[in-house]
Amino acid sequence: MLAVRAGEEPWTEAEVDEARAELMSEVLRLRGEIHSSEDALAGLMRDSGDGAGDDQADTGTKNITREHEMALTANAREMLSQSERALERLDSGTYGVCERCGEAIGKARMQAFPRATLCVECKQKEERRY
Template identity: 55%
Template structure:
């Protein structure tokens, strides 16, 4: 992004406009998180594949072993699903940067705030909408 494009991103009243350096820092953090998530998912999916193949028919396993394996498999599925959601958030944030809509609340359309985005680059909601969502 050029300086003009970085400065065109919305900010909360009273915040300085985005600088190219600040935006580059956010993009670098998102890319780092993306790489970590992809590596994590590759490893977790391989482990999960092993758990699924090992589930077998229960021959030679007592009920406690089968229960522990089932619990572990369910836990791994939850972890993989959560990481996939995180990766989708990262990719959505990068897409919003590319389209110049980064920093706009997906719920109310108001600015999210540069400080919030620098602390949590995947944020898609302003603080007011996020608090409302968490109360539900």
């Protein structure tokens, strides 16, 4: 039985299956996105060569494009990690439990943001620190 907040209905099997399917779909999408980004990066690295004949604008554009692609890949990797972790928590029965305070995150929050690991209160405290 997955955690819920006071006043919330327990998770139904269909809702758990829906959460799992959404997370699995996200994992597959992100893996594909990472693969495409890695291919694009490899192409950028291959095409950049030694830069002979490039003017400063060409070199700058190539660097910005490469950095942008690297940032997108890093973001996709982080989201993939979060999604895989959510699936592990779903399998272990800890899905919906705040990793900081141990209270229920809330079914509605989990349905809106399936990768959540913190309840709203703990997330707000975390955000105020930064």
